[in-house]
Amino acid sequence: GENVEQHPSTLSVQEGDSAVIKCTYSDSASNYFPWYKQELGKRPQLIIDIRSNVGEKKDQRIAVTLNKTAKHFSLHITETQPEDSAVYFCAASRSSGYNKLIFGAGTRLAVHP
Amino acid sequence: DSGVTQTPKHLITATGQRVTLRCSPRSGDLSVYWYQQSLDQGLQFLIQYYNGEERAKGNILERFSAQQFPDLHSELNLSSLELGDSALYFCASSAGQDPYGYTFGSGTRLTVV
Numbered sequence: 001g002e003n004v005e006q007h008p009s010t011l012s013v014q015e016g017d018s019a020v021i022k023c024t025y026s027d028s029a030s031n032y033f034p035w036y037k038q039e040l041g042k043r044p045q046l047i048i049d050i051r052s053n054v055g056e057k058k059d060q061r062i063a064v065t066l067n068k069t070a071k072h073f074s075l076h077i078t079e080t081q082p083e084d085s086a087v088y089f090c091a092a093s094r095s096s097g098y099n100k101l102i103f104g105a106g107t108r109l110a111v112h113p
Numbered sequence: 114d115s116g117v118t119q120t121p122k123h124l125i126t127a128t129g130q131r132v133t134l135r136c137s138p139r140s141g142d143l144s145v146y147w148y149q150q151s152l153d154q155g156l157q158f159l160i161q162y163y164n165g166e167e168r169a170k171g172n173i174l175e176r177f178s179a180q181q182f183p184d185l186h187s188e189l190n191l192s193s194l195e196l197g198d199s200a201l202y203f204c205a206s207s208a209g210q211d212p213y214g215y216t217f218g219s220g221t222r223l224t225v226v
Contacts, residue, residue, distance in 0.1 A: 032212060043115065043203065043217040044156065089156060093212045100146055100169050101212045105155040 002027045004092050006104025013080050014112055021107045023090035024072040030092040033066060033073045034101065038087045047088075048075070051095065080111045116140065117206050117218035125224045131192040134221045138185055138206030144168075145187040146215070147179060150201040162187055163210055194225045 003026040013019050025033075034049035050057045050064045050073065057064050061080075066073040073092075077084055087108050091101040116139035126132055138145050147159040158171035162181035173179075176194075181187040191198060205217045 034212075034215065036217075043219050045115075045217070046215065049213075095211050095213070099210070099212055100158050100161050100171070101215055102158060103148075103156040 002030075002092075002102045004090060004102050004104040006090050006107055008107060009105065010108045010110070012110045012112065015080060015082060017080055019077045019080055019084070019109055019111075021075045021088055021090065021109075022072060023074070023092075023104050024070075025092040025102075026071070027092065027094070027102075028071065029094050030071075032093045032095040033064070034091050035062075035064060035075050036089045036091065036103075038089065038106075040086075044089060077109075080109075082111050082113055085109055085111045115216045115218060117142075117204060117216050119202075119204055119218035119221050121221060122219065123222050123224075125226060126194060128194055128196060128225055130194050130225075131190065132194065132223065134189040134191070134202050134204075134223070136187045136189070136204035136206075136218055138187070138204075139216055142206035142208050142216075143185065144207045144210060145181055145185070146205045146207075147187070147189050148203045148205065150203060150220075151197075152200070154200075156203065159189070168210070191223070196225050199223055199225045 006023045031052035036044035038044040063076045087106045090104040093099045118137040143164045148156040159173040161169040179189045201220045203220045
């Protein structure tokens, strides 16, 4: 069935370093890949997404890359700041029809000052 | 405020009881999705409704049921509650049948004692 694997489960970096989170998906028909950030006790919030017709997308300090052949996609955060500390979830979905998001298990990112 | 409203925010109940969680989607959104997030776990898809009709089912227990009403609000009913049902329950909404612009509510924290 549909499955999304996410690594690492925890990530600790120093402020100013880069952080990379990787996901792989099983459904080859998936073509929409969003990333969500969830701060403690709060709702997940969309931070960036990518569709299968592009290989990379950037928004200030965050970027996402997609390799459809290998069925994996990654989140890159540069110049990390303490406020980037949160749990990050990747997700995958087909974009047509009645399609839901399937989420990875999450990565707990800690940015130390 | 995401525009997706979930009530109640917190719920404490005993094993064997039944509860109802409520979700009002963003204005104009026709799809509602329910997810379960257990402690330090990912977001498990439960069920999706589109314009009043069930459209997709995930790993939803037979003790759980849901519906979407003509005014598009949705209710998730959990019965014969067990300790393991303690979790955060999120609903999300999107405009159409696809998952673009998926927005989450603030969640209902259910504690079964």
